[in-house]
Amino acid sequence: MLAQEEARLLNHNFIGTEHILLGLIHEGEGVAAKALESLGISLDAVRFKVEELIGPAAGPAAGSPPFTPRAKKVLELSLREALQLGHNYIGTEHMLLGLVREGEGVAAQVLTSLGADLSRVRQQVIQILSGYQNRETAGASVGG
Template identity: 35%
Template sequence: MFERFTAEARTVVTRAQQEARRLHHDHIGTEHTLLALLADPAGPVARATGLDADAVRAEVLERIGGHNQDGPVLSDADAEDAAALKAIGIDLAAVRAAIEANFGEGALQMPRRPVKKRGFLGLFPATGGHIPFTNRNKKVLELSLREAIRLKQKFIAPEHIMLGLLREGNGLAMLIMHERGVDFDRVRDEMERSVRATAA
């Protein structure tokens, strides 16, 4: 599958890893992929969604924090639960702080298995250790291939990754876009138009 990725699509995957590292997260979720897609303010995803990477990054930090700031980071599914808890007045960061005050720093962290230092599937350079993709984000990348096949294209561009994100339909990235009023049908149409223009 990854041999079909254009240089720009590979850059998105690498940037997603960099975003996770920058935010001190121990996973690469849909939110990091969205941030990577928004890295170019003049790019097709930023234009179609009207989103700003800095604003989205701030929202990600507000919702799930960072490993060095608030303790363990949540997966995409857990981030949705954390947002729901926050809506009813339960501050997950305060709960974590109370647990760590009673049981010691890192009490909520599971021990990590050692992993070999290599890039995602050996295709992208690893910098500073391996950060795994969440299952949902792996599905987004798989769906980007399905979107390319649906459009009868033999390459995967950043627009296909965005289409995969929309097709998967869940995760923190989708939650943020929904809450910011992104018109998913319009974005889907613009991604298809942009990638068809690239292929022509």
């Protein structure tokens, strides 16, 4: 999981909302990365802000870092977002929506400090998803 990799890069012995956010952007191709990119939020800017807020740990973390309670909450909210949208999978878009809905963790603080309005992030994700659904529907009617 990219969040775990991001936590290791910062020598953190936990996986927080900030690591989930870094992982979503690091992934690069998903709806979450595209939504954030379209809002002018880059991996470098997020990484810089995370390091500014909590900094890297002094030494490498041992073992598999656990999720913080807030990060676990984001995972639960991601599932709810997927179900609410009628999706049978949890994608990067649902994870980002979970981060936005949680609204108080380091990830939300980072996004707002970089000028993102959390409701705008949500709208952008939904807009991108509706674009994908429209293309799939158009493709099905053309081919069918």
